[in-house]
Amino acid sequence: MNFIDKVRVFLSAGEGGDGCLSFHREKFIEFGGPDGADGGKGGHIYLEASPHLTTLLELSLRPHIKGNDGENGKGNNKVGRDGGDIVIPVPMGTSVYHEGRLLVDMSRPGQRYLAAQGGRGGRGNLSFKSRLNTAPRICEKGAPGDSLTLELELKLLADVGLVGFPNAGKSSLLARLSHARPKIAEYPFTTISPNLGVAAHKGVSFVIADIPGLIEGAHRGKGLGADFLRHVERTRVLVHLIDPAGFADKNPVDGVKVIEAELKSFNPRLAQKPRILAVNKMDLPLAHEALRKVRARYRAREIFPISAATGEGLSELLDRVILELSRHPVPWQEPNAPPERFVKVEQGFRVQRIGAGLFELKGPFVERAAAMLKADLPEAVERFQKSLKRIGVDKALRQAGIGEGDMVRCGALEFEWTDKPYRSLPRLRHHRRTRIGVGRPK
Numbered sequence: 504m505n506f507i508d509k510v511r512v513f514l515s516a517g518e519g520g521d522g523c524l525s526f527h528r529e530k531f532i533e534f535g536g537p538d539g540a541d542g543g544k545g546g547h548i549y550l551e552a553s554p555h556l557t558t559l560l561e562l563s564l565r566p567h568i569k570g571n572d573g574e575n576g577k578g579n580n581k582v583g584r585d586g587g588d589i590v591i592p593v594p595m596g597t598s599v600y601h602e603g604r605l606l607v608d609m610s611r612p613g614q615r616y617l618a619a620q621g622g623r624g625g626r627g628n629l630s631f632k633s634r635l636n637t638a639p640r641i642c643e644k645g646a647p648g649d650s651l652t653l654e655l656e657l658k659l660l661a662d663v664g665l666v667g668f669p670n671a672g673k674s675s676l677l678a679r680l681s682h683a684r685p686k687i688a689e690y691p692f693t694t695i696s697p698n699l700g701v702a703a704h705k706g707v708s709f710v711i712a713d714i715p716g717l718i719e720g721a722h723r724g725k726g727l728g729a730d731f732l733r734h735v736e737r738t739r740v741l742v743h744l745i746d747p748a749g750f751a752d753k754n755p756v757d758g759v760k761v762i763e764a765e766l767k768s769f770n771p772r773l774a775q776k777p778r779i780l781a782v783n784k785m786d787l788p789l790a791h792e793a794l795r796k797v798r799a800r801y802r803a804r805e806i807f808p809i810s811a812a813t814g815e816g817l818s819e820l821l822d823r824v825i826l827e828l829s830r831h832p833v834p835w836q837e838p839n840a841p842p843e844r845f846v847k848v849e850q851g852f853r854v855q856r857i858g859a860g861l862f863e864l865k866g867p868f869v870e871r872a873a874a875m876l877k878a879d880l881p882e883a884v885e886r887f888q889k890s891l892k893r894i895g896v897d898k899a900l901r902q903a904g905i906g907e908g909d910m911v912r913c914g915a916l917e918f919e920w921t922d923k924p925y926r927s928l929p930r931l932r933h934h935r936r937t938r939i940g941v942g943r944p945k
């Protein structure tokens with residue numbers, strides 16, 4: 504199975520239900536008054552950090568997620584039901600990006616992030632009732648939900664990272680210390696994607712990551728290892744395994760420097776992490792010579808002789824690992840902002856001429872207002888026009904050089920500009936295309 508650690512998900516939160524236009528009807532009661540209720544809210548889409556997941560595989564198989572729509576409002580004051588929220592579990596350690604910008608790190612179990620907000624329900628005519636207008640013939644369509652693409656990236660949250668040349672015995676060590684069963688073989692580049700395992704020593708448990716072997720130039724993309732170095736970026740301790748046979752033309756002593764330089768080139772922070780040096784394969788005769796040379800070269804550092812095959816020296820190594828872990832606790836995380844986001848929709852907009860006699864009106868507020876417009880209701884059209892005028896759309900369109908008969912596109916709605924009094928104008932041209940003047944009423 505491939506280790507999937509980056510996926511793109513397409514979210515569209517639920518649409519709000521439409522508001523209803525209705526008047527109370529009962530025998531012997533005339534002018535029963537408006538009783539069209541509001542539509543239900545569209546369901547939100549949340550991400551939730553789950554300790555039970557370790558990959559983004561499931562999401563990568565089903566990356567399109569559609570929220571639940573709210574129900575339409577009905578007559579007799581029956582409010583539409585809200586669309587239920589959807590919660591998508593993601594593994595802990597998932598970073599969430601939108602257009603390359605980091606939105607949130609999902610690091611605490613149960614942490615929730617509101618990724619796509621459902622649209623609000625449209626208002627029914629009951630809620631438009633006022634002293635001046637006791638029989639409003641107006642209602643709104645439900646607002647569309649947020650629709651966006653997110654990139655999710657999983658960095659394994661391991662405590663200990665195993666690094667070293669290919670064939671040094673990293674996977675063997677992981678297998679020895681945990682229940683993980685990575686592939687092990689006598690040739691280099693056996694491991695092609697990271698493996699994780701949970702190890703325990705003297706009552707302390709920790710997660711070990713085994714990544715593909717590093718080679719010289721890895722930080723520039725050579726070999727496989729650099730793709731995965733970011734998985735050890737968040738570990739707290741690195742164990743650098745030395746193969747007593749060296750690798751390629753590098754003897755074990757020079758090899759240490761090569762690996763250290765690769766770590767540093769990839770990210771200087773990696774070189775600041777505590778790094779424990781261990782010479783592996785001590786069950787082989789040639790290892791003793793290698794150990795002596797490494798020790799001679801790195802006098803100031805403690806070198807651990809171990810054998811992943813026989814288990815020799817592992818207890819001492821792990822003593823050191825848990826000591827370093829206790830010295831480098833998990834960094835304190837900023838508490839997360841409350842899950843609900845700021846709900847206000849920005850009123851900013853932009854008009855642009857996009858063709859001969861064709862203008863485009865863009866902006867979250869105007870697009871939402873257009874999507875919620877019931878274009879067949881003159882009162883709704885009038886209200887839409889007033890709100891555009893209030894925020895200065897008319898003025899901006901005039902400045903952009905709009906003239907009688909030009910078209911304005913806003914989301915899926917297209918309307919025709921006119922300076923004539925608007926009350927008499929609304930008339931459907933064809934589907935979702937309506938003639939609405941946004942000009943000043945005379």
Ligand SMILES: Nc1nc2c(ncn2[C@@H]2O[C@H](COP(=O)(O)OP(=O)(O)OP(=O)(O)O)[C@@H](O)[C@H]2O)c(=O)[nH]1
Nearest residue numbers: 669670671672673674675689692693694716811812
């Ligand atoms: N004699 C001996 N052989 C070992 C020891 N540890 C690992 N090996 C052998 O070394 C070879 C490589 O082991 P792996 O665990 O696959 O090495 P790796 O570092 O994961 O290698 P890559 O995944 O290619 O980077 C295998 O043939 C292992 O059996 C050890 O302590 N003693």
Ligand SMILES: [Mg+2]
Nearest residue numbers: 673674693694
């Ligand atoms: Mg391996």
